[in-house]
Amino acid sequence: MRISIARALFVQPTLLLLDEPTNHLDHEAVNFLKDYLSGWEKTLVVVSHDRDFLNTVCNEIIHLHDMKLHFYRGNYDLFESEYEQRRKETNKKFEICDKQIKAAKRSGSRVLLEKIKNKGKSKVDEDEPPRNTPQKWKDYTVEFHFPKPTELTPPLLQLIEVTFNYPNREDFKLTNVDVGIDMGTRVAIVGPNGAGKSTLLNLLAGDLVPTKGEVRRSQKLRIGRYSQHFVDLLTMDETPVQYLLRLYPGQEGPSKQEAVRAKLGKFGLPSHNHLVPITKLSGGQKSRVVFTSISMCKPHILLLDEPTNHLDMQSIDALADALDEFTGGVVLVSHDDRLISRVCENEEISEIWLVENGTVKTFPGSYEDYKAELDD
Numbered sequence: 096m097r098i099s100i101a102r103a104l105f106v107q108p109t110l111l112l113l114d115e116p117t118n119h120l121d122h123e124a125v126n127f128l129k130d131y132l133s134g135w136e137k138t139l140v141v142v143s144h145d146r147d148f149l150n151t152v153c154n155e156i157i158h159l160h161d162m163k164l165h166f167y168r169g170n171y172d173l174f175e176s177e178y179e180q181r182r183k184e185t186n187k188k189f190e191i192c193d194k195q196i197k198a199a200k201r202s203g204s205r206v207l208l209e210k211i212k213n214k215g216k217s218k219v220d221e222d223e224p225p226r227n228t229p230q231k232w233k234d235y236t237v238e239f240h241f242p243k244p245t246e247l248t249p250p251l252l253q254l255i256e257v258t259f260n261y262p263n264r265e266d267f268k269l270t271n272v273d274v275g276i277d278m279g280t281r282v283a284i285v286g287p288n289g290a291g292k293s294t295l296l297n298l299l300a301g302d303l304v305p306t307k308g309e310v311r312r313s314q315k316l317r318i319g320r321y322s323q324h325f326v327d328l329l330t331m332d333e334t335p336v337q338y339l340l341r342l343y344p345g346q347e348g349p350s351k352q353e354a355v356r357a358k359l360g361k362f363g364l365p366s367h368n369h370l371v372p373i374t375k376l377s378g379g380q381k382s383r384v385v386f387t388s389i390s391m392c393k394p395h396i397l398l399l400d401e402p403t404n405h406l407d408m409q410s411i412d413a414l415a416d417a418l419d420e421f422t423g424g425v426v427l428v429s430h431d432d433r434l435i436s437r438v439c440e441n442e443e444i445s446e447i448w449l450v451e452n453g454t455v456k457t458f459p460g461s462y463e464d465y466k467a468e469l470d471d
Contacts, residue, residue, distance in 0.1 A: 096120055097288070100128065113141040117148050118404045119323065120430055121288045122469055144408050146171055147432055161233050181232075188229035196228075237363035237410050239386060239417035244395040247313045249277040251395060251424060252299060257308030259298060269294060272308070272455045276396055279444055280424040283435045283462055286450035292428045293323070295450060296398050299426065319394030323401035323428075325385045331374035335359055335384045338373060343391045362387045363410060378405035386414075396424040403431040435462050 096119040103111060117125050129151045132139060143149055149156075149171040156167040156174040165181075167174040257272040269291050276282065276299070284292045297303040298310070300320050322328065330338055339355045340346070346354040356369050364383040368376060373384065382405040389397070397418070403411050415437040418425050427438055439445035439462050447458035447465055458465050 097124060104131070107137075109137055111135065111137065111139045113139070113143075115143055115404070116141065117143060117145045117430055119288070119401065121286070122430065122432075122466060123287065125430060126470065144403060144406060144411060145431065146408065160235075182234070185229065185232045189231045192228045235409055237413045239362055239410070239413040241319070241390050241397070241417055241421045241423075242393050243421075244278070244317070244393060244423040245315075247278065247315060247395055250275050250311065251278065251313045251316055252276045252318075253309075253311040254298060254305070255309040255311065257298060257305040257310065259294065259303060259306050267291065267294075268453050269298075269450075269455065270453055272298070274299075274448060274455060276424040276426060278395065278423055280426075281439050281441065281445035282424075282426045282448055283439050283445070284426065284428045284448045284450060285435075285458070285462075285465055290450045291453075291455075292450050293400055295448075295455060296320075296400050296426065296428060300398050313395075316396065317392055317394045319389035319392055319397045321385060321389060321397070321399045321402045323404060325382065329373050329381060329384065332372055334370050334372060335364065335376075335387075336369050338384065339388060339391065342388060358387050358391060359383070362390070363413075379407060379410070382406060383410075394423060396426065397421065398426050400428045401430065402427070403429060403434055432462075432466070 096116075100113075100116055103113070116128060120128070125145070125148065129148060132141075132152045135152075139152070141149070141152065151170075153170055154168070156169070156171060158165045158167065158174065158178065167177055169177075253275040254272045258268070258270045259272075260268040267289075272295070284295060286292055294303065298305060300318055301310070301312070330341075333341070336352055336355050336359070339358070340351060343355075344351075356366065359369055360366060362383045364380055364387070368380055373381060376384070382402075386402075402414060406414065411431065411434055415434055418427075418438050425438060427435065429435055439447065442461055447460070447462055449456050449458045449465070460468075
């Protein structure tokens with residue numbers, strides 16, 4: 096990602112188009128990009144789910160809503176405020192008109208009904224929908240939920256004096272890693288790109304075996320894993336329903352397929368996408384299939400590596416809400432400041448693990464303290 100962005104900036108384009116440029120970048124790289132683009136004098140068009148990035152870089156917002164483009168002046172916070180105002184005004188007009196139509200129907204006045212519905216242009220059927228009247232604002236909402244896990248006796252998962260290095264890689268090594276996770280634990284793993292954050296998650300998940308040291312896991316422990324390269328795990332020629340039924344064949348209810356479709360719907364995947372090959376889905380839609388799969392495994396611990404990369408802002412907020420209500424353990428690698436702040440807002444149960452220079456240390460402070468130290 097750093098190479099790709101550097102290449103785009105190096106040519107000094109008249110028009111710079113950036114699609115999710117903060118994905119995979121660490122805090123320092125995002126800060127550099129924000130500072131650089133704040134002084135960009137030519138045209139910049141950016142797609143991003145990073146609220147702080149948009150607030151810093153953008154002075155206009157184009158919002159795609161209800162198949163139309165709506166233009167707003169200002170940064171993302173100003174857009175949000177004006178969007179909410181537009182929504183309230185539109186819904187108020189709809190409610191007034193809806194009351195007038197219902198009153199006209201009750202009075203039996205067809206003339207009044209025609210006037211309200213079509214401004215007197217033509218006759219209408221009493222039950223046909225209005226054509227020129229205000230419509231209710233179509234809100235986009237999504238909710239994520241992970242099932243409440245069964246209680247397990249601590250410790251759930253421990254790395255004890257673990258050392259790890261890849262074969263034929265003298266430039267990378269993690270040494271003396273001592274960390275543990277229990278029910279209710281909240282951990283954000285931070286550090287520069289390439290320091291070993293994803294490697295640490297792979298050790299916790301059991302995808303990598305330590306070179307030295309010990310890994311202890313509760314025998315009944317179930318781990319829900321979200322990888323930033325989750326696409327590699329999906330079977331592209333299967334539909335979401337086929338994929339999930341293959342992984343979890345024991346669905347209850349009159350129809351196994353309907354049970355799976357209901358779960359996909361809860362994670363915001365539209366019904367018309369349930370029976371199409373996964374290869375035809377967007378990145379965000381594929382991520383919803385993965386989150387559904389994680390939910391269906393009924394995990395005790397969630398290991399999440401850059402889970403926001405393919406999510407829109409509403410879905411990120413929904414994920415934060417779901418993690419907040421989840422009673423199991425959560426370990427998170429993310430560049431999304433808002434999500435980390437939400438997950439680790441309770442300092443009594445949260446920790447910041449700093450991965451750098453081949454070690455993993457608990458940072459002595461909050462995530463805001465860590466950011467402030469980096470910024471200084």
